[in-house]
Amino acid sequence: LEATMAQSQKMQAVGQLAGGIAHDFNNVLTAIIMSSDLLLTNHRASDPSFADIMNIKQNANRAASLVRQLLAFSRRQTLRPEILNLTDVIADVRMLLTRLAGTQVNLKIEHGRDLWPVRADLGQFEQVVVNLTVNARDAMPEGGDLIIRTRNMNVDENAALTYRDLVPGDYVLVEVADTGTGMTPEVIAKIFEPFFTTKEVGKGTGLGLSMVYGIIKQTGGSIHAESELGKGTTFRIFLPRFVEEKQPQVLNADGEAVVTE
Numbered sequence: 048l049e050a051t052m053a054q055s056q057k058m059q060a061v062g063q064l065a066g067g068i069a070h071d072f073n074n075v076l077t078a079i080i081m082s083s084d085l086l087l088t089n090h091r092a093s094d095p096s097f098a099d100i101m102n103i104k105q106n107a108n109r110a111a112s113l114v115r116q117l118l119a120f121s122r123r124q125t126l127r128p129e130i131l132n133l134t135d136v137i138a139d140v141r142m143l144l145t146r147l148a149g150t151q152v153n154l155k156i157e158h159g160r161d162l163w164p165v166r167a168d169l170g171q172f173e174q175v176v177v178n179l180t181v182n183a184r185d186a187m188p189e190g191g192d193l194i195i196r197t198r199n200m201n202v203d204e205n206a207a208l209t210y211r212d213l214v215p216g217d218y219v220l221v222e223v224a225d226t227g228t229g230m231t232p233e234v235i236a237k238i239f240e241p242f243f244t245t246k247e248v249g250k251g252t253g254l255g256l257s258m259v260y261g262i263i264k265q266t267g268g269s270i271h272a273e274s275e276l277g278k279g280t281t282f283r284i285f286l287p288r289f290v291e292e293k294q295p296q297v298l299n300a301d302g303e304a305v306v307t308e
C-alpha cells in the first residue's frame with residue numbers, strides 16, 4: 048500500500064489546522080458545557096426543555112472529545128525519540144491492551160528472540176499499539192483473536208519489492224493481526240486518510256490510523272495493511288534497527304584507517 052504525496056500533505060494541513068484552532072475551540076465548548084450544566088440545575092427533569100438542554104450538553108461533550116483527539120493528532124509533530132526494546136515496551140502495556148481488547152477478544156503476544164533496538168518515541172509508539180488494538184476490537188464485535196507479534200527482519204531486495212517504501216536493511220517488525228471483519232480493497236485504500244471512518248457517528252473519528260501513519264513515518268518506519276473480508280486484518284509495522292553510530296574514520300595518505308584517541 049503506497050502513501051501518496053497528496054496524502055501526507057493533507058495530513059500535515061490537518062495537523063496545523065488542528066493545532067491552531069482546536070485549543071480555542073475547546074474553550075468555546077467548555078463554556079457551552081458549563082452553561083448547559085447551569086441550565087440543567089434550573090430545570091426539572093419533567094420540564095420539556097430538559098431533554099433539549101441535555102442534548103446540547105451531550106453533543107458539546109462529543110465535540111470536545113473530537114477536539115481532544117485533534118489536539119493529540121497535532122502534537123505528534125514533536126517526537127522525543129529514545130532507544131527502545133519493543134519486547135519490553137509491549138510487555139509494559141499488556142494489561143492496558145487486555146483491558147482495551149475486552150473480554151470477547153483473546154489477546155496473544157508473541158515476541159521474537161533478542162529483538163534489535165529501535166529509536167522511537169515511547170508514548171507515541173504505545174499510542175500506535177493502542178489505536179491498532181482498539182480498531183481490532185471494533186472489527187470483532189463477536190469476539191476473536193488478536194495477535195501481536197514482534198521479530199527481527201532483514202529486508203532484502205526481494206522483500207523490498209513487496210514493501211515498496213522500504214529500503215533494504217534491518218528492521219524490527221511488529222504485526223498486529225485480528226480475525227475480524229476484514230476490509231474491502233476500497234476501504235484499505237483510504238484507511239490512513241484523516242477523517243476516513245466506516246464507523247457510525249460518534250463511534251469513530253477517522254483519526255486513529257492517520258495518527259499511526261504519521262508516527263511511524265516520522266520514526267523512519269513504514270506501515271502496511273493486509274486484509275481479507277470475513278477473515279481478518281494484519282497490520283505490519285517496520286521500524287529501522289537502531290545501530291550505534293561509529294566514529295567517522297580518518298584515513299592517512301595510504302588510505303589506512305588512523306586510530307584517533
Ligand code: ADP
Binds near residue numbers: 229234243246255
Ligand atoms: P476510526 O477507528 O475512528 O474509524 P481509524 O483511522 O482508526 O478511524 O480507522 C479508519 C477505518 O479503517 C475504520 O473506520 C475501519 O473501517 C477501518 N479499519 C481500521 N482497522 C481495522 C481493522 N483492524 N479491521 C477492519 N477494519 C479496520
